[in-house]
Amino acid sequence: MEPLIRLAVAVGIFALMAGLETVIPKRGDNIDRKHRWPVNLGLAACNMLMLRFSIGGMAYLAANHAQEWGVGLLNGLSVTAPLSIIVTLFGLDLAIYWQHVASHRWHWLWRLHQVHHSDTGIDATTAVRFHPLEMLLSMLYKTLCIVLLGADPWAVVLFEILLNGAATFNHSNIHIPEPLERRLRWLVVTPDLHRIHHSVLPAEMDSNYGFSIPLWDRLFKTYKAHPQQPQTTMPIGLVTWRNALGFVRLLQLPVRPLP
Numbered sequence: 001m002e003p004l005i006r007l008a009v010a011v012g013i014f015a016l017m018a019g020l021e022t023v024i025p026k027r028g029d030n031i032d033r034k035h036r037w038p039v040n041l042g043l044a045a046c047n048m049l050m051l052r053f054s055i056g057g058m059a060y061l062a063a064n065h066a067q068e069w070g071v072g073l074l075n076g077l078s079v080t081a082p083l084s085i086i087v088t089l090f091g092l093d094l095a096i097y098w099q100h101v102a103s104h105r106w107h108w109l110w111r112l113h114q115v116h117h118s119d120t121g122i123d124a125t126t127a128v129r130f131h132p133l134e135m136l137l138s139m140l141y142k143t144l145c146i147v148l149l150g151a152d153p154w155a156v157v158l159f160e161i162l163l164n165g166a167a168t169f170n171h172s173n174i175h176i177p178e179p180l181e182r183r184l185r186w187l188v189v190t191p192d193l194h195r196i197h198h199s200v201l202p203a204e205m206d207s208n209y210g211f212s213i214p215l216w217d218r219l220f221k222t223y224k225a226h227p228q229q230p231q232t233t234m235p236i237g238l239v240t241w242r243n244a245l246g247f248v249r250l251l252q253l254p255v256r257p258l259p
């Protein structure tokens, strides 16, 4: 039941964002869907199958067992259910922020994360462009955090849904009117904020690591409000490699890095 709920919400949000991208695109319509979409959606399908037949349900199960056995910080303290849900949501989001920072700072993690940043355009499909090994490592790390935290099982499901929805939204190529965007970015990571993280400029790529809320970037001084170049024309991707990469070549990146 739990994987079905997550899949249904993910597909719904993706369809909504992809639809909005055609009606109110930020960077025009020229985002090379023909070449990028088969690669990005191919990776998504590959990752979904890989997780489905390996450790995909691990996060929820780990939270359930931790609760049953009284393991983890929240299970050891007698906190109320609402507080446990709030701490789980914020605690896991902070953990994912640090995972993202580490993915840029540690060489071997960067080799995996490069798959995500090698996209020369950015839209809702970029949100699912990840190397399968990065997905596996991410699931193991998240599970460890869930057990240590003693996270509430249904808050874990809610977190996965929110994280996935937020990532699809903040990678999307949609135009949000400036007055609304200015207010929205105090609460959530907007597409204009996250697009800066996909800039080819190293100083810009080294900013806006948050996926859901901009709080962690503001707190740890990695927040950048505006890119040097206009949002509509700034180059996206890696500064060292400007060509589109095929599906197989992307899977080889950890062992055959780009020059």
Ligand SMILES: [Zn+2]
Residues within 6 Å of the ligand: 100, 104, 113, 117, 197
């Ligand atoms: Zn990144």
